[in-house]
Structure formats: C-alpha cells, structure tokens
Amino acid sequence: MTKPYVIIVSAATIDGRIASKTGYSRLSCPFDLRRLHEVRASVDAIIVGANTIINDDPSLTPRYVKANKNPIRVVIDGRLRIPLTARIVVNKEAPTIIVTTESAPIDKVMALKNNGVDVWIIGKDRVNLRETLERLYEEKGVRRVLVEGGGHLNWELIKEGLVDEIRLTISPYVFGAGTSFIEGEGYPTTIEGPKLRLKSANICECGQEVILNYVIENRSLQDH
Numbered sequence: 661m662t663k664p665y666v667i668i669v670s671a672a673t674i675d676g677r678i679a680s681k682t683g684y685s686r687l688s689c690p691f692d693l694r695r696l697h698e699v700r701a702s703v704d705a706i707i708v709g710a711n712t713i714i715n716d717d718p719s720l721t722p723r724y725v726k727a728n729k730n731p732i733r734v735v736i737d738g739r740l741r742i743p744l745t746a747r748i749v750v751n752k753e754a755p756t757i758i759v760t761t762e763s764a765p766i767d768k769v770m771a772l773k774n775n776g777v778d779v780w781i782i783g784k785d786r787v788n789l790r791e792t793l794e795r796l797y798e799e800k801g802v803r804r805v806l807v808e809g810g811g812h813l814n815w816e817l818i819k820e821g822l823v824d825e826i827r828l829t830i831s832p833y834v835f836g837a838g839t840s841f842i843e844g845e846g847y848p849t850t851i852e853g854p855k856l857r858l859k860s861a862n863i864c865e866c867g868q869e870v871i872l873n874y875v876i877e878n879r880s881l882q883d884h
C-alpha cells in the first residue's frame with residue numbers, strides 16, 4: 661500500500677522541548693510562523709495529536725500566506741477527548757477528520773458527525789497510523805502531509821517508520837522540563853532509531869533561531 665510523504669515541522673527550545681511544564685508553546689518568531697504557514701499551504705493534510713488540540717486549540721489553516729486551498733485537518737484522538745468547541749470543529753474553513761478507535765464513546769462520535777466533522781475508526785484501542793496515512797492517500801488523494809505534533813504523536817510516527825522529513829526550528833529558550841519534541845518510551849542507543857541525514861541548517865531572518873532540515877534515510881522507495 662502507498663502512503664503520503666510525511667514532514668514533521670516543529671519549534672523547540674535548545675533543550676528540545678516543544679512545550680513547557682505548564683503547556684506554554686509559543687516558541688516561533690513571526691518569520692518562523694510564516695515558514696510554517698508556507699508548509700501548511702503546500703500540503704494536502706495536516707495531522708496533530710489530541711493534546712495539541714486540547715492545549716493550543718489551533719485553526720490549522722495557512723492564513724499568513726496566500727493559499728489556493730486549505731489542507732484537510734486530521735486529529736489522532738484514540739478516546740475522542742477533544743472538545744466540541746475546538747476551532748477545528750467549529751470553523752469550517754477546511755474539512756476535518758478525527759481518527760479514533762473502537763473504544764471511543766459513540767455519543768461523542770455522533771456529536772462530532774452532527775457538527776460536520778468526519779470520524780474515522782481505525783484500530784481497536786490505538787489508532788493504526790500507517791492505515792490512517794494509506795486511507796488518506798487512497799480516499800482523499802493526500803500525497804503530502806504536515807505533522808504539527810505534539811511529542812507523543814511525533815514519537816509514534818517515527819517509531820512506525822512513517823516519517824520522511826523533519827524541519828525543526830531551535831528557538832533561543834530553555835524550559836528544563838515539559839514535552840519533548842519526540843516523547844515516548846525511547847530507543848536504548850543510536851542504532852535502534854531512524855537514520856537522519858542533514859539536508860540544510862539555516863539561521864532565521866530574526867538572527868536568533870536555527871532551522872534544521874533532516875531527511876530520514878531508511879525509507880523504502882516503494883513506500884512513496
């Protein structure tokens with residue numbers, strides 16, 4: 661089966677945190693935000709984890725740049741914890757798909773559907789992320805995906821070997837605790853993890869941030 665090309669874009673402190681211990685996550689300068697919106701405008705779908713919706717309530721639209729169309733917004737939410745008042749539910753600027761599991765409460769599934777949101781059930785207890793990407797490819801014609809976190813979703817996608825590229829902005833802050841860019845059970849050594857190749861390293865126009873662009877090498881070509 662074929663899956664879309666997957667790019668993770670994130671901004672982290674120099675200690676690799678994308679959010680502080682209180683959930684504060686505004687780490688990008690205006691140039692970096694614009695860069696993010698350029699990527700949003702270039703993809704067919706944007707994927708985020710449930711906590712990112714609950715904590716940040718993003719619109720996930722490319723509103724800082726001129727875009728021909730708004731990408732599909734996809735939320736991975738195994739237990740359907742996102743509120744019905746979330747911007748991605750309420751505002752209809754782009755289609756929204758919530759991907760959940762058989763363990764999700766049926767009344768919440770119905771409530772989301774009644775609010776014009778598509779709900780996909782892919783998995784028993786956990787969402788099968790490969791199947792989700794394949795279905796987006798087959799049914800929705802999605803060829804490029806932007807993943808906007810958070811750390812737990814990033815880890816699951818990396819662990820499953822589903823990520824092709826990472827664009828990480830390092831911002832001049834330290835949190836010392838909080839959510840890591842990639843947050844999971846972890847690898848014991850460098851051998852078990854993915855092989856990254858540095859494509860570029862640039863200093864932001866603001867002069868204070870570094871933008872790192874890595875591609876992940878161990879993807880099989882037939883995956884694309």
Ligand SMILES: NC(=O)c1ccc[n+]([C@@H]2O[C@H](COP(=O)([O-])OP(=O)(O)OC[C@H]3O[C@@H](n4cnc5c(N)ncnc54)[C@H](OP(=O)(O)O)[C@@H]3O)[C@@H](O)[C@H]2O)c1
Binds near residue numbers: 671684687738811
């Ligand atoms: N600085 C940045 O660029 C940036 C970008 C994005 C987000 N953030 C920050 O990151 C924080 C959120 O990160 P996070 O790691 O806590 O959360 P997250 O990755 O946004 O969401 C994690 C949750 O999504 C659900 N999920 C993920 N994969 C799943 C799967 N395969 N099956 C079923 N459910 C799945 C799980 O919900 P259940 O636990 O209910 O199963 C999981 O707890 C926020 O504070 C946000 O501000 C920062």
